[in-house]
Amino acid sequence: MAFYATGETMNYILYAIPFFLALIGLELLLDRWRGVSTYRFSDTINSLSAGVLSTTVGLLTKAVGLLTYTLAWQQLALFELSASSLWIWLFAFLMYDFCYYWNHRLGHERNVLWAAHSVHHQSEDYNLSTALRQTSTGFIFGWIFYLPMAVAGVPPLVFLTVAALNLLYQFWVHTRHIAKLGWFEWLFITPSNHRVHHAQNAVYMDRNYGGVFILWDRLFGTFQEELDDEPVIFGVTTPLASWNPLWANAQFYVALWRDAVRAQSRWDKLRIWFMRTGWRPADVAAKYPQSKVDLSQFVKFDVPLNRAQKVYAALQFSLYVVGGTLLMGLGADLSLAQMLLGVAWMAVGLFVIGIWLENRPSAIRLEVLRLLLNPPALWLALQLGLLPAQPLLWALLLGYSLLSLGALFWTPRGQAALPA
Known part of the structure; x- marks a missing residue:
């Protein structure tokens, strides 16, 4: 889930906060009733801290997406679409999710985009608080992916509203308490197919990118069903191992910077930022090898507190x-x-x-x-x-x-x- 709040959109999120907190409380009660534990104290605080930091930083960065979109709409729009037409709203809702799919997909497939989006995936638990775990740096490139909507003529107010609705929809799918939903799984993002998206298992990696609709994943070959014989292991292959929300946002950028500095080739120093996620210059990888977690021995990061x-x-x-x-x-x-x-x-x-x-x-x-x-x-x-x-x-x-x-x-x- 990736989004930066702007204008009216931020108000939608503000109004939703009590409902978010109430649903988190309900999920905690379900945990107790079912005798399971999908929450850990420090992980939950860390996820919520990342979300609070993201919305706060958004006060400074919201203009990037809003101004570029509005300028593109004013100067480049091919059609005059009316905000009073229901069909325009439905078109915008569908087009936003299509743009979101590519923003989200490339957010997993390119180093510099993953540096921003990885924040949302760092939690090694999966619950409704994970939905609120958001990046503070997604504004840097994220606005680019929605410019086609401005060129198509979607008014800024419509864009902001459907963006908020897309974001709000994604909240409920971050839970382990809802099993597969039959035919609904074929059309929409659900808790089951989004659990797959948050997995670090090899069979599940980089799948199910849609925000509301799973159709894009089925169409472009990135769909993966949740398998009964392959329990999901949540998190990222390079663990954060920290409860610091500032480091959560900086971790992968720092890793890229270090590799860029260490690289001998100027070309490698530049292209590392835009290569596929995980790509490293050959000389750097040889001299500074990185080990990945053995999932058969996976242990969640934790620090004992009284x-x-x-x-x-x-x-x-x-x-x-x-x-x-x-x-x-x-x-x-x-x-x-x-x-x-x-x-x-x-x-x-x-x-x-x-x-x-x-x-x-x-x-x-x-x-x-x-x-x-x-x-x-x-x-x-x-x-x-x-x-x-x-x-x-x-x-x-x-x-x-x-x-x-x-x-x-x-x-x-x-x-x-x-x-x-």
Whole structure:
């Protein structure tokens, strides 16, 4: 699932957040009722952190897709399509999914596109929180794939709306609680055929790219049915092995950059970014070999945390969910300076929570620093008009900071699981 929210579309996602959270709660109840475990605490927080970061960064990057699409529609449209026609909406919905298929497919088949999209596949679990695990860098190239809709004359409002509907549809297919759905499997993306898409098993790799319709996969030879004798193993072949949402977005870009620097050939330094996913210059591959996970011995990445550490992380993360939702609600009313402050505050907080979940020795020092940075961040927010100037805000911040510091030093911590 790949999308960057823009304008009205971001509002659709904002309105859907309570339903997303309610359905995640329902899935957790189903887990308990059926005696299974499709959620792990840190993985879920990491997926949600990536989603919160993506929507927040989208405040800064949304103009890339919106402006390029609008400009192409104004200058290059071959037809004048009316937003008042139901047939135009149906055509746009179908065409969007077709463009999405190719965006999604090439997102798996080209190195630089996979660097962005891989974020969505890094979770080694599969549940509704995985649907919200989104990239923050997809805006760089993703807009290109939807320009044919602008050339065809699809108005921006129609484009934004069908894009949001496509995205919302994809939420429910990220579950292990729904089995195959008979004839529905032949036409639409379902939980079964999307589980295949998230697998790292060789038989399932790079299959089932559609957003709403599975027809494109059947037509272009990329369909694979979920097999009863081949249980899906979720994740990516180069594990993230981290709960840090910033590193999740940077991991594959860094790997490509390192290989580009190491390559002797200038041509290889350039083309590595656009070659098929996994391609590496021969000299680099020989000198710096990479080993892949043996799926017969696959073990999910995890870092042991006690109950108190989990409760502290959950309470702190909830603050950033509220903050991210507030920023989304303000949306287009924010100035560039306000957006930059909001994105920086969110990124720092989510980064530190990730370090906390990894139980690194530096976690407490960084958490204290995060709390100490909140007063100057609030002062800047007041100066920029992002928040109303009220004494109550300072009282709430002081109370929150003191309670957090008290809880931080009260919370027992086990032995550090990862280096600083």
